[in-house]
Amino acid sequence: MSKNKVTIKDIALYAQVSTATVSKIINNKDTNISKETREKVLNIIEKYNYIPNRMASSLVTKKTKTIGLVIPDISNPFFPEIARGVEDHANSEGYSVIVCNTDNSVEKEEKYISMLMEKMVDGIIMTAAEKENENIDFYKRIDIPIVLVDRDINIDMVKGRVLVDNFKGAYNGVSYMIHKGYKKIVMLSGPESKNTSYDRVEAYKQALKDHNIQFECVVEGKYSLEWGKEGVKKLLEKNVEFDAIFCANDLIAIGAIKELKSVKKSIPKDVGILGFDGIYIGEIIDPTLSTIKQPNYMMGYKSAEVLIDVINKNTTNNKDITLDTELIIRDSL
Amino acid sequence: MSKNKVTIKDIALYAQVSTATVSKIINNKDTNISKETREKVLNIIEKYNYIPNRMASSLVTKKTKTIGLVIPDISNPFFPEIARGVEDHANSEGYSVIVCNTDNSVEKEEKYISMLMEKMVDGIIMTAAEKENENIDFYKRIDIPIVLVDRDINIDMVKGRVLVDNFKGAYNGVSYMIHKGYKKIVMLSGPESKNTSYDRVEAYKQALKDHNIQFECVVEGKYSLEWGKEGVKKLLEKNVEFDAIFCANDLIAIGAIKELKSVKKSIPKDVGILGFDGIYIGEIIDPTLSTIKQPNYMMGYKSAEVLIDVINKNTTNNKDITLDTELIIRDSL
DNA sequence: TTGAAAGCGCTAACAC
DNA sequence: GTGTTAGCGCTTTCAA
Numbered sequence: 001m002s003k004n005k006v007t008i009k010d011i012a013l014y015a016q017v018s019t020a021t022v023s024k025i026i027n028n029k030d031t032n033i034s035k036e037t038r039e040k041v042l043n044i045i046e047k048y049n050y051i052p053n054r055m056a057s058s059l060v061t062k063k064t065k066t067i068g069l070v071i072p073d074i075s076n077p078f079f080p081e082i083a084r085g086v087e088d089h090a091n092s093e094g095y096s097v098i099v100c101n102t103d104n105s106v107e108k109e110e111k112y113i114s115m116l117m118e119k120m121v122d123g124i125i126m127t128a129a130e131k132e133n134e135n136i137d138f139y140k141r142i143d144i145p146i147v148l149v150d151r152d153i154n155i156d157m158v159k160g161r162v163l164v165d166n167f168k169g170a171y172n173g174v175s176y177m178i179h180k181g182y183k184k185i186v187m188l189s190g191p192e193s194k195n196t197s198y199d200r201v202e203a204y205k206q207a208l209k210d211h212n213i214q215f216e217c218v219v220e221g222k223y224s225l226e227w228g229k230e231g232v233k234k235l236l237e238k239n240v241e242f243d244a245i246f247c248a249n250d251l252i253a254i255g256a257i258k259e260l261k262s263v264k265k266s267i268p269k270d271v272g273i274l275g276f277d278g279i280y281i282g283e284i285i286d287p288t289l290s291t292i293k294q295p296n297y298m299m300g301y302k303s304a305e306v307l308i309d310v311i312n313k314n315t316t317n318n319k320d321i322t323l324d325t326e327l328i329i330r331d332s333l
Numbered sequence: 334m335s336k337n338k339v340t341i342k343d344i345a346l347y348a349q350v351s352t353a354t355v356s357k358i359i360n361n362k363d364t365n366i367s368k369e370t371r372e373k374v375l376n377i378i379e380k381y382n383y384i385p386n387r388m389a390s391s392l393v394t395k396k397t398k399t400i401g402l403v404i405p406d407i408s409n410p411f412f413p414e415i416a417r418g419v420e421d422h423a424n425s426e427g428y429s430v431i432v433c434n435t436d437n438s439v440e441k442e443e444k445y446i447s448m449l450m451e452k453m454v455d456g457i458i459m460t461a462a463e464k465e466n467e468n469i470d471f472y473k474r475i476d477i478p479i480v481l482v483d484r485d486i487n488i489d490m491v492k493g494r495v496l497v498d499n500f501k502g503a504y505n506g507v508s509y510m511i512h513k514g515y516k517k518i519v520m521l522s523g524p525e526s527k528n529t530s531y532d533r534v535e536a537y538k539q540a541l542k543d544h545n546i547q548f549e550c551v552v553e554g555k556y557s558l559e560w561g562k563e564g565v566k567k568l569l570e571k572n573v574e575f576d577a578i579f580c581a582n583d584l585i586a587i588g589a590i591k592e593l594k595s596v597k598k599s600i601p602k603d604v605g606i607l608g609f610d611g612i613y614i615g616e617i618i619d620p621t622l623s624t625i626k627q628p629n630y631m632m633g634y635k636s637a638e639v640l641i642d643v644i645n646k647n648t649t650n651n652k653d654i655t656l657d658t659e660l661i662i663r664d665s666l
Numbered sequence: 667t668t669g670a671a672a673g674c675g676c677t678a679a680c681a682c
Numbered sequence: 683g684t685g686t687t688a689g690c691g692c693t694t695t696c697a698a
Contacts, residue, residue, distance in 0.1 A: 005476075007691055018669040023693055032667055049474050054451045055397065056691035058388050060674045066431070066452070075417040075630075077613070080408040087407070087434055096431045096448060098399070101420055115429060118387045119399070141382050143338075225617075254617055261619070280410070284558075284587055286594070286619040297408075340675055351685040356677060365683055389675035392690045 006048045015044045026052055058120065067307060068116035070100045070109060070126040077251075077279045078296065079127075082149060085300025086125055093308050095122070104129045110138050117144060123307045125300075128153045130193060147307040149299055152195055160306040160319040162299050166196050169292045169325030170203035173274050174246055176327060178211045182244035182272055186217040188231040188256060190248040197223070197248050200276060204246055223248065228255020236263065244272035244333070250279045250291055257285065257332065273332040276325075287331035295323050339381045348377045359385055391453065400640060401449035403433045403442060403459040410584075410612045411629065412460070415482060418633025419458055426641050428455070437462045443471050450477060456640045458633075461486045463526060480640040482632055485528055493639040493652040495632050499529050502625045502658030503536035506607050507579055509660060511544045515577035515605055519550040521564040521589060523581040530556070530581050533609060537579055556581065561588020569596065577605035577666070583612045586622055590665065606665040609658075620664035628656050 008026075012019040017037060024030050025041050044050075058064045069086050071079045083099060090097050098121065100112040109129045116124055123145040130153070145159040152163055177185055187204045190197035201218055208216050217240060221227035228247060232255075235242065247253035253275030257267060265271050267287050275282060278293025306319050341359075345352040350370060357363045358374050377383075391397045402419050404412050416432060423430050431454065433445040442462045449457055456478040463486070478492040485496055510518055520537045523530035534551055541549050550573060554560035561580060565588075568575065580586035586608030590600060598604050600620050608615060611626025639652050 005691095008693095009691075019692075020669055020671095020694075021667090024668095027693085029693095034667065037667080051447070051450055053392075053453060053691055055388050055391050055453050056674090057693065058674095059386075059392055059676090059691080060693045062674080064388065073417070074407070074420070075413040077410070077413075080410075080413050083432070084406070084408040084434060087432060091433075096433070096452065098429045099416070099420060099432045100424075100429070101417060114384070117384050119429065120386060120388050258617070281614050281617060284591070284614060285617055338675095341677095342675075352676075353678080353686080354684060357684095360677085362678095367683065370683080386675050389690090390677065392675080392692090393677045395690080 005053070006050050008050075008052070011041065011044050011048065011050050014048065015041045017041060062120075063311075064120045064122055065095050066098060066119070066121045067095050067304070068098045068100060068112070068119075068121045068124040068126075070102060070112055070116075070124060072104045072127060072129065073101050074099060077281060078249075078277060081296035082127075082300035082303075085297040085302075086304045087300075089301045089304035090308070093304075095304075095308065102129050106130055106135065110135065113138075113142060117142065122311045123147065123159075125149055125303045125307055127151050145307060145310045147303045147310070149303040150196065158318065159310040159315075160303070160321070162303040162306060162321045162323065164196075164294050164299065164325055165322050166199035166325075167203040167206075169294075169327075170200040170246070170276065171207050172325075172327055173276070173292045174204050174207035175211065176329075177244055177246065177272065177274060177333065178207065178213065180272070180333065183213070184215045184242045185213075185244045185246055186219065186235060186240065186242040187246045188228060188248060188252050189218050189220050190223040190252070192220055194223070200248050217242070221252070223251060225251045225255035225258075228252035228257075229259040230255075232256045232259040242271065244268075244274070247273065247275050250275035250277040250282050250289060253289055253291070253332070254281060254285060257287070257289070268331070268333050275332075278326070278328060282330070290330045290333035291328050293326045293328050295326075298323060338386070339383050341383075341385070344374065344377050344381065344383050347381065348374045350374060395453075396644075397453045397455055398428050399431060399452070399454045400428050400637070401431045401433060401445070401452075401454045401457040401459075403435060403445055403449075403457060405437045405460060405462065406434050407432060410614060411582075411610060414629035415460075415633035415636075418630040418635075419637045420633075422634045422637035423641070426637075428637075428641065435462050439463055439468065443468065446471075446475060450475070455644045456480065456492075458482055458636045458640055460484050478640060478643045480636045480643070482636040483529065491651070492643040492648075493636070493654070495636040495639060495654045495656065497529075497627050497632065497658055498655050499532035499658075500536040500539075502627075502660075503533040503579070503609065504540050505658075506609070506625045506660055507537050507540035508544065509662075510577055510579065510605065510607060510666065511540065511546065513605070513666065516546070517548045517575045518546075518577045518579055519552065519568060519573065519575040520579045521561060521581060521585050522551050522553050523556040523585070525553055527556075533581050550575070554585070556584060558584045558588035558591075561585035561590075562592040563588075565589045565592040575604065577601075577607070580606065580608050583608035583610040583615050583622060583624055586624070586665070587614060587618060590618065590620070590622070601664065601666050608665075611659070611661060615663070623663045623666035624661050626659045626661050628659075631656060 102108040127150045139155040142157045146157045147160040149162045275291035282289035341352045435441040460483045472488040475490045479490045480493040482495045608624035615622035
């Protein structure tokens with residue numbers, strides 16, 4: 001293991017051929033290479049443990065076989081499955097993925113995108129930080145394809161979207177609650193600035209309206225367990241009467257359940273709970289959480305498919321995919 | 334946004350300076366550059382929206398400012414926090430991180446390491462797939478620094494380790510159980526091939542011995558929720574009498590709790606449960622899980638520190654860090 | 667079927 | 683303070 005790496009030049013020298021020949025063999029562009037030379041070269045490569053320098057080849061081919069994954073936070077239970085889906089498909093196509101956590105900060109997002117552009121990634125898969133983007137100037141400068149996953153925003157270089165039909169999912173969920181007999185369904189929503197949350201709220205309202213239910217109550221908060229607890233506290237303090245809660249995501253739902261249990265409310269007898277997302281924890285808590293499950297792994301996988309498709313074919317027409325949610329009835333409803 | 338990227342040459346041309354000057358300014362090596370030229374150049378860069386091509390500079394500096402993170406599975410709740418810790422420190426030092434999932438397969442691990450070497454990453458942080466590594470030949474060829482996290486194996490290029498004192502943590506945990514008055518503590522262990530599991534089993538045995546407790550029962554399984562359920566079933570079928578279970582990780586503990594609850598055992602009254610890891614879910618389930626918490630975020634963060642230190646200083650002496658666990662008593666014990 | 671040579675975009679001596 | 687120039691390791695015409 002010498003300190004100086006062996007290069008394509010060395011291989012060419014040892015094998016008594018040109019670097020062009022070696023290059024063709026490495027890259028399977030060896031339609032015009034005789035069996036003998038190929039084997040000879042392959043042997044030398046093996047013998048000297050030659051590792052091609054992909055930086056160098058990227059410099060000329062302008063392809064790095066690397067993509068960026070820009071998400072709010074990998075330690076938020078919603079994202080690991082998406083990341084895994086992305087990585088699985090990317091890897092199967094020979095790509096590697098650089099993961100970036102924005103914490104929903106637009107500044108961090110821009111910093112990361114700039115960095116990814118300097119590193120010449122072939123494309124980016126992103127769950128955008130905000131619904132609205134003020135800094136249009138910045139986005140105009142992006143010159144690599146972007147595929148949006150989970151959250152939709154309106155920027156130029158977006159070549160595809162992999163979203164979930166939040167409206168439909170929430171509508172079906174709330175309708176189910178109504179059919180089950182719940183009369184006073186309140187909603188603990190996420191931040192209105194996220195359009196996932198917006199769609200779910202709209203669906204909730206629509207479902208109530210379509211079923212001629214007057215009672216409507218939305219409390220806006222955050223996508224967190226703490227907000228679930230806090231929201232229930234608020235409801236209780238204000239003496240709002242309710243027999244069910246539709247939560248904008250599972251974390252909120254879990255918080256709500258904890259709080260409800262701590263004041264001795266029985267679930268689902270006193271209060272029925274429906275979440276949204278289908279994170280792993282929901283199967284484990286007691287009572288198990290009924291939820292509207294998003295196909296997270298598939299979202300990641302599909303977005304990698306779309307992106308790599310765009311990279312390869314260089315298609316300009318957007319490819320948008322909408323995946324369906326699945327209503328999963330467990331014990332909380 | 335022209336299709337042809339603007340290069341350092343263009344900037345030099347427009348600013349009427351040499352590429353060397355531009356390069357120095359970009360890289361803050363501008364001690365010998367006049368204010369005027371610097372500002373002029375910076376303006377041109379801004380105006381033409383110049384983005385330096387880091388592939389090209391990496392080719393000459395031999396530094397990519399990228400590291401690899403090789404772990405079993407990002408969607409296993411144990412790893413996202415580690416990943417976040419790694420990414421946070423790496424990013425603060427200007428590095429980006431490529432994430433690879435091995436599913437504990439040695440073949441995948443080797444494939445990924447090869448790929449990372451081709452991409453010329455500056456180093457690798459890895460939770461190795463197996464305790465023993467047969468393919469010594471492969472590891473000998475690795476010529477970039479590796480820092481091990483969580484699991485220790487014995488290979489050449491390891492420049493540091495960030496581990497947790499599994500023995501001490503488990504020993505303290507089991508001792509606590511004994512002091513609490515539990516007499517018949519069984520252990521649901523993980524796979525013996527993992528040395529994390531091995532250490533915890535040894536500590537369990539030692540703690541029993543040191544407290545003169547004869548009853549000892551270890552059942553070997555896997556690090557999974559399913560195994561927790563199954564393990565309890567086995568224990569019950571075989572009519573093993575026990576009043577507490579020490580589980581080799583939290584997933585096992587959660588499975589055990591679910592199974593115990595389903596046969597109407599009360600926790601901790603009938604059976605006390607202690608887990609290991611401190612994953613998020615443990616705070617949420619009912620009863621909340623007592624556990625030996627590993628500092629996962631810190632493990633990731635520290636391992637990035639060690640690796641980047643090695644990369645910068647090029648130190649050859651290994652740096653090993655052992656972090657302490659924390660016994661967290663909640664409701665299951 | 668193979669090779670010569672130009673060049674990808676940048677850095678780092680070294681010269682001025 | 684600033685510029686010249688020789689590569690870094692590879693791919694890709696084009697010619698032989």
